[in-house]
Structures are given as structure tokens and as C-alpha cells.
Amino acid sequence: MPIVLEHVTLRYPGTDPTAHPAVDDLSLVVDDGEYLGVIGHTGSGKSTLVLLMAGLLAATSGRVTVNGADLAERSARRALRRQVGIVFQYPEHQLFADTVAEDVGFGPRALGLTAREAERAVDDALERVDMELCTYGHRSPFELSGGQMRRVAIAGVMATRPDILILDEPMAGLDPAGRAEIAALLRRLHDRGLTVVMVSHDMDDIASLADRVLVLRDGGCFAHGTPAEVFARQTELREIGLGVPHAARFAARLSACGIDVGGTMSTPEALADALASLRTDLGPGREA
Numbered sequence: 001m002p003i004v005l006e007h008v009t010l011r012y013p014g015t016d017p018t019a020h021p022a023v024d025d026l027s028l029v030v031d032d033g034e035y036l037g038v039i040g041h042t043g044s045g046k047s048t049l050v051l052l053m054a055g056l057l058a059a060t061s062g063r064v065t066v067n068g069a070d071l072a073e074r075s076a077r078r079a080l081r082r083q084v085g086i087v088f089q090y091p092e093h094q095l096f097a098d099t100v101a102e103d104v105g106f107g108p109r110a111l112g113l114t115a116r117e118a119e120r121a122v123d124d125a126l127e128r129v130d131m132e133l134c135t136y137g138h139r140s141p142f143e144l145s146g147g148q149m150r151r152v153a154i155a156g157v158m159a160t161r162p163d164i165l166i167l168d169e170p171m172a173g174l175d176p177a178g179r180a181e182i183a184a185l186l187r188r189l190h191d192r193g194l195t196v197v198m199v200s201h202d203m204d205d206i207a208s209l210a211d212r213v214l215v216l217r218d219g220g221c222f223a224h225g226t227p228a229e230v231f232a233r234q235t236e237l238r239e240i241g242l243g244v245p246h247a248a249r250f251a252a253r254l255s256a257c258g259i260d261v262g263g264t265m266s267t268p269e270a271l272a273d274a275l276a277s278l279r280t281d282l283g284p285g286r287e288a
Contacts, residue, residue, distance in 0.1 A: 002164050002195045003030035003053055006157070008062035010048060010219075021060070022048040024219035037198045037210030037227070039203070041241040045219035046199045050166045053197060056081040066164070082111065085162035089169045091153035100126070100144075100152050101137035107160045118159075125159035128192075129185055147178030151185060164195045171205055183209060206266050207231065207245040215242070225268075249272040 008022040023045045031055075040046050051057040052064055056075040067083055069076035086096075097103035104146050105140055108118040115144055123133045129151040136144075141152050150170070155164070170186065171179045186209060192198050200206050206227065213230040215223040217240050224229050231237070231248045241248075247268050254260075 002032055002034075002067055003027070003197070004065045005052070006062055006063040006065075008052065009060045010052060011060045012059060018139065020218040023052065023059075023220055023255055025062070026219065026221055026226070028214065028221070030195065030197060033190075033195055035190045035209060036197045036198070037206035037213045038197065038216065039201070039242060040216035040222070044216040046216055047168055048219075049216065050086065050168055050199055053164075054086040054166055056086070065182055067268050082160060084160055084164045085157035085160060086159050086167060087154055087165070087167040087170055091157075091170075092141070092149035095141045095149060095153060095156075098140060099137065100131070100141050101133060101177060103141055103152060104156045104159050107156055111160060115157050120269055121159045121161065122155075125155040126160075128158055128189065129155045131155065141211060145178065146174055147181040150164065150178065150182055154182075154185065157172045158189075162194075164197070165189065167195045168199045170198060171200065171202065179205075193231075203231070203243055203245045204247075204267075207247070215240075228270075 005026055005028040008026045009021050011021045015022075026045075026049070038046050038049060048057065052059060052071075053066070055064075055066070055071045059070070066076070066080060069079060071077055071080070082212065086154045093248075094162045095103050097106065100148060100156055105118045105123055108121040113121060122137070126133050126136060131151055136148075136152075141149055144152065154170075167186070171182050174182065183205060184195060186198070190209075196209075198206075198209065210227060212225060213223070213227050214221065214225050215230060215237070222240065223233060223236075227245075234248065237244060245267065247270065251271055258270045
């Protein structure tokens, strides 16, 4: 199991001891090859959680293990740099080199790879984000579109060849075309076997990409399950300030009008299939 949290609590130094911890007695297992979506209102602990998973914060109590290694041990945290890649919000703001190849190659060089090994890692990472080295390697990253710049930033993380990818709001600030680019990229990376943990405020992105969803509230687990299971709890989610995917809202309105589509539909594709089946069940010449 790549990531296991056992009764993890984290309090930031200097905070009010009577306030909720940033993460509060949280237990969680992220399975090998899983795509976990993390949602929650502002201040619910989402960013703190991914920093714990990446070994960038230490738990106040409890235990975090990644690929069986306890992150309380310094050697385990050092080894984590090769196993876990983390993409922060607006990662293109961290681009700095004159060319795409130099920027993507920074991570492999920092890990001590030879020039030949680093070049191979850059080539592979750019290929994984659909940006060929021969086409983009010599270009300045600052001359690219927003979506392309973000793909370069993700390639820089992938160049260290992690088996777990953690992302904090990876589609934030992008136009619809850029959002679609990154969503398709993350789907392909996951399909190739990468374990993905993604924080997002966009319920449609979570519903379309994630295998399972974790809802945080005041640093603890409010809900955990498949997108259909979690988004079926629309009333409870609204009570804690969260929405649901557009498809789930539309399915609920249909149900209120007496049209039963057979449960919570968290994606447009699932809703379209349900409506098509409903029309077929009604028989020729009859309308829903």
C-alpha cells in the first residue's frame, strides 16, 4: 500500500491548543494505482494532508508510511524524493531556466544522475506529457501557453520518475482548454499505473478523474468512498459548504420531477447513459 495514515494529527506550532488541529486523528489508506480526490472547504486540512503525505511536514502524533517506510525516520524522508512527486498550485511560477530541457532536467541533476541519465529522464518526462524533447526542449518555457507551461512543470516532477504523484489544485487558473489538457494528462498518467492524490475545489474534475473521494472537515474525515457514494450525500455536503458535480445536481432535479435515473450520476457520461437507457426502457414512440 503506497500511503497509509494511522490516527494522524498535526498541530502547527503556536496555534490555539483549543482549536481544531490542521489534521485531526485521520486514518487513511491510498491503494497502489488509486486516484484519490481530496475535497473540503477552505481550512479543512487539504493542503496540510498532502504535505504530510509528501514528507514535507511531520505529524504531531500518529504514523505516516509511504511504500512501507515510516516518515518519522529521516532516511525514509530522504528516499521519498525519488518515490513521490508533488505539484503545488500554479507550478509554472517555479519555472526558472532558459529552456524547457534545462528546467525539466533540474530534478534529475539534483538527485545526482549523470548527464546522459538526466537527458534520458528529461526525454521520457516530456514524452509523458506529450511534449517532445526535439520540439520543445530548446524553447523558453515562458513563451508557451498556460497549459503548456503547467505541463512542463509537471514534467519536471515526473523527471524524477516517482510512482506517486500528489497535486494541489492542478487546474487552478487555467482556461477551459488548459484545464482539459491537464485533466487528460492526469488521466493518462494514472492509466499507466501512477498512484495519484489530487486536491481540487472543482467537483466535476474530482468526479471525472478520481476512483475514490476523501472529504475533509476540520481536519478529519467527513466522507470517503467512490464519487457516486460521496456525491449522493448532497444535503450533507451543502451543509458543510461544498457543492456536487453538475451531473449530480441535474440528476437530483430530474428525480424531483419524477424521473428516476437510477441513483447519483456524478459525471455527464454516466447521466447520458442513464437517460439513454431510460428512453430505451420506455419503448419506441414514448418520451421521458
